Every structure is written in C-alpha cells, then in structure tokens.
Amino acid sequence: MRRFDKSMYWFAFHRKQIGFRHICVVILVLLYTLLGAALFWSVESRYEKTKTLRHVSHLEELLTKLAENMTDSVNDVNTTATVSEMKVYIREAYIELMKLEGQYKGSTYYKLEDPENNWKWTFESAFFFSMNVYTTTGYGSIAPESTLGQFLVCLYGFVFVPVTLVALRDLGQFFLVHLTKLYAHGIQKFRELNGDKHVDEDEIIRLPIKACLLLLAAYLAVCTVFIYFYDELSGNESDSGISMFLCFYFSFISLSTIGLGDVMPNNATFSPLISIIFFFGMAVTKVVNRNTFIAVENGIFGTLTLVENKLDGIVTRWSASVKPEEKPASPKVQRAFSMDADSVAQPDETPNEILNNFTVRSIATFMKSNADIYGGGFGRVQLRRGDLMNTDNQATVNSISQLRHRAPSQSQPNTGNNNV
Numbered sequence: 001m002r003r004f005d006k007s008m009y010w011f012a013f014h015r016k017q018i019g020f021r022h023i024c025v026v027i028l029v030l031l032y033t034l035l036g037a038a039l040f041w042s043v044e045s046r047y048e049k050t051k052t053l054r055h056v057s058h059l060e061e062l063l064t065k066l067a068e069n070m071t072d073s074v075n076d077v078n079t080t081a082t083v084s085e086m087k088v089y090i091r092e093a094y095i096e097l098m099k100l101e102g103q104y105k106g107s108t109y110y111k112l113e114d115p116e117n118n119w120k121w122t123f124e125s126a127f128f129f130s131m132n133v134y135t136t137t138g139y140g141s142i143a144p145e146s147t148l149g150q151f152l153v154c155l156y157g158f159v160f161v162p163v164t165l166v167a168l169r170d171l172g173q174f175f176l177v178h179l180t181k182l183y184a185h186g187i188q189k190f191r192e193l194n195g196d197k198h199v200d201e202d203e204i205i206r207l208p209i210k211a212c213l214l215l216l217a218a219y220l221a222v223c224t225v226f227i228y229f230y231d232e233l234s235g236n237e238s239d240s241g242i243s244m245f246l247c248f249y250f251s252f253i254s255l256s257t258i259g260l261g262d263v264m265p266n267n268a269t270f271s272p273l274i275s276i277i278f279f280f281g282m283a284v285t286k287v288v289n290r291n292t293f294i295a296v297e298n299g300i301f302g303t304l305t306l307v308e309n310k311l312d313g314i315v316t317r318w319s320a321s322v323k324p325e326e327k328p329a330s331p332k333v334q335r336a337f338s339m340d341a342d343s344v345a346q347p348d349e350t351p352n353e354i355l356n357n358f359t360v361r362s363i364a365t366f367m368k369s370n371a372d373i374y375g376g377g378f379g380r381v382q383l384r385r386g387d388l389m390n391t392d393n394q395a396t397v398n399s400i401s402q403l404r405h406r407a408p409s410q411s412q413p414n415t416g417n418n419n420v
Contacts, residue, residue, distance in 0.1 A: 019174065021170070026167075026171075032130075033127060033130050033131055033134075035130075036127075036130030036156050037123055037126040037129075037130050040144065040149060040152065041123045041126035043146060043152065044126070044144050045119065045121040048145075063087050063090055063091055064083070066087075066090050067084075067087035068083055071083050095109055120270075122270075124270060127275070128142070128275045129143075131276070132275065133153060133156055133161075134163070134164040135164060135279060135282060136157075136161060137254060137258075137278070138261075139259045139260070140261035141269065142270060168283050169286065171286070172284075172286025172287055172289075173286075174283075175284060175286075179207060179211075183205065183207055187205070207287075208291075209291055209292055212288040212291045215287065216284065216285065216288045219281055219284050220252060220255060220281075223247075223277060225247075227251060228247040230265075230268055230273070231247070234267035235267030241265065242263065242265060246263050250263050250264070251278075255281045255285055299363060299364075302363040303363060306363065
C-alpha cells in the first residue's frame with residue numbers, strides 16, 4: 001500500500017509534465033473512433049454483402065439473355081457456340097471494359113473475385129470513414145448506402161464533430177507551447193554561438209509566422225513522401241501507387257479538410273494510418289492558424305479601415321464646403337463593423353486613434369503587432385441604449401469612442417452597456 005501511495009503521488013505530481021490531459025484527449029478520440037468503426041462496419045458490411053448478391057443475380061440474368069440472343073445469331077452463320085461459353089465471353093468483355101474505364105475496383109465482380117479482401121466495408125475502412133466524419137474531411141470515396149447507416153452518420157457527426165474541435169484545439173495548443181519552447185532554446189543556442197550569453201528572463205518569445213509556415217510545409221512534405229512509399233508498398237508488383245504530385249495534392253486536400261475525394265491512394269485507399277497522420281496534421285495546422293489568423297485579420301481590417309478613412313476624409317471636406325441647411329439628414333444605418341471593433345476595447349485604449357491614422361505602410365506593421373483588434377470579444381456586440389434611440393447622429397468609430405469616454409457627469413442616467 002505504501003508503494004501504491006507513492007506511485008499515485010508521483011503520478012499526481014508529474015501529471016502536467018507527462019501531459020495527462022492531452023493523453024486523455026487522445027484516448028477519448030480513439031474510443032469514439034472505435035465506436036464509430038464498429039457501428040458503421042456492422043451496419044454497412046451486411047448491407048454491402050446483401051446488395052452485392054442481389055446485383056450478381058441481376059447481372060447473371062442479364063448475361064444469360066445476352067448470351068442466348070448472341071448464340072442464336074452466331075449459330076445462324078454456321079458457327080457453333082453454347083450459351084455458357086457466350087456468357088463467359090460477355091462477362092470477361094464487361095470486366096475488361098470496366099478496367100479500361102477505371103471502374104472495376106469496387107464493382108460487383110471485383111468483390112466476388114476475392115471476397116476475403118475486396119469488400120469495401122471492413123473494420124479498417126470503417127475506422128477510416130469514422131475519422132472522415134468527425135474531422136469533416138468527407139472524401140466521398142466511401143459512404144453509407146443504407147438508411148440506418150446514413151442516420152448514424154448524422155447522429156455520430158452531430159455528437160462528435162464538436163468534441164473533435166475541442167480535441168484539435170487542445171492538441172494544437174500542446175504543439176504550440178512545445179514548439180515555442182523549442183524555438184526559444186534554439187534562439188538562445190544561436191545567441192550563445194555568436195558570443196551573446198546574456199539571458200533576458202522577461203523577454204517574450206513568440207513563434208514567428210515564417211516558422212509556422214515552414215512547419216506546415218515540412219509536415220506536408222512528410223505526408224507526401226509517406227503516402228507515396230506506403231501506397232507503393234501496400235500493393236502487389238502489378239499494382240503501382242499514385243504519383244508524387246498526386247500524393248502532394250491528396251495531402252493538401254486532406255490537411256485543409258477540403259476532401260474532394262477525386263484522388264485517393266490506389267492500394268492503401270482506406271488505411272487508418274493515413275487518417276491518423278492527417279488527424280495530427282490538423283493539430284499542426286491549428287498552430288499555423290493561431291499565429292497567422294490575427295495577422296491576416298489585421299491586414300484585411302487595416303486595408304478596409306484605410307479605405308473607410310479616405311472616404312471619411314472626402315465626406316469631411318464636402319461637409320466643410322456645403323451650407324448646413326443644404327446637408328442631407330444623417331442616415332440611420334450604423335457602421336456595425338467599426339462599432340463592433342471599438343465597443344470591445346478597454347477604457348484606457350484609444351483604438352480609433354490608431355485606426356484613423358492608418359497608412360499603406362503602417363498596415364504591415366499592424367499585421368506584425370499581433371494585436372487582436374477585437375480584444376478577444378469576437379462575436380459579441382455591445383451597444384449603448386442612448387445610441388440606439390438617437391437617430392440623428394451617425395455612429396462611427398470616433399463618435400462611439402467619444403460617448404464611451406464621456407465624463408460621468410455628462411452622461412444620461414441608466415446608460416450602461418447592454419448586450420445585444
């Protein structure tokens with residue numbers, strides 16, 4: 001018991017170092033993947049076998065009729081041929097035509113050629129399909145055909161797609177933290193090699209965008225090379241894998257969750273190993289998205305703000321040259337985008353001063369600043385009731401900022417922010 005207590009104490013003390021929470025997340029994903037694989041395999045494999053036998057029966061009936069008609073025609077020209085021989089000939093011709101069109105794999109006769117290995121729905125393919133559902137990749141190369149299977153897809157995706165988003169976010173944060181630590185150690189080693197052994201403990205280390213893009217490119221290259229050789233080795237001597245470019249195309253489509261399904265590996269089509277490397281690749285993609293999203297958002301927002309400032313300048317110059325009685329009434333439509341950006345700012349910040357002084361050159365600096373223009377309040381809009389009731393003034397970035405920073409003595413009673 002004493003030994004057991006010590007081991008539990010050690011585990012509790014070192015749980016963060018060994019990544020206990022991240023291990024639990026991975027185990028959770030594995031459990032509901034196995035659950036989905038068991039469900040889809042049990043439902044769709046039986047349906048596939050029943051459907052295949054039904055198709056075989058219909059095809060054999062059709063081949064018999066064609067063979068009888070062709071036998072009668074051939075025998076009219078003094079050539080002897082039996083119905084069974086003609087039936088075999090037509091079947092082989094049909095199979096050759098499908099092979100030339102690239103439609104033979106997955107067909108009825110292909111499945112019957114090797115029933116143990118050529119069924120589409122196996123536990124491995126069901127595992128592969130389950131991961132396609134909750135990662136929203138959805139190649140379309142394998143999909144349920146039974147009504148029960150399609151209903152299970154809706155239920156399974158409804159429950160586990162949000163859970164997977166949480167898991168990918170957690171794994172992405174795990175990768176981001178450790179990659180940032182690795183980057184910090186690399187910078188320190190590089191400085192020591194250059195003679196700078198000073199360590200600034202207050203220095204803020206942030207993984208740069210270039211390093212993130214390089215990481216994504218490296219992972220994409222690893223996936224491309226792995227699929228190329230894995231697909232080649234998974235087939236027979238006569239079965240070749242897909243080309244290197246198609247491997248790259250398939251890897252990009254998978255990591256970006258576009259999942260067109262127009263290109264799939266020839267031999268390792270539904271391999272769970274492929275879906276697993278892409279699952280962790282999506283967590284790596286989260287690292288890139290977290291570091292590049294704010295920069296892209298700031299660049300787009302800064303460009304739009306620059307255009308709006310130019311338009312505001314034109315309106316201001318026009319207003320100065322027009323008599324007050326000739327000015328049109330202020331529109332009632334409010335600039336919600338600017339309002340949203342400014343309403344979540346802190347009282348001690350003046351983002352309107354930054355935004356109103358934008359230039360083309362300052363946009364690049366604003367992108368590198370990594371400053372969240374929404375202050376972490378994206379999707380939340382806060383409006384002042386007095387502004388909603390006042391229809392004579394147009395709400396702009398400057399006017400909202402002035403109202404928010406107005407002295408309490410000048411404010412109307414009960415004018416607290418209200419969430420809309």
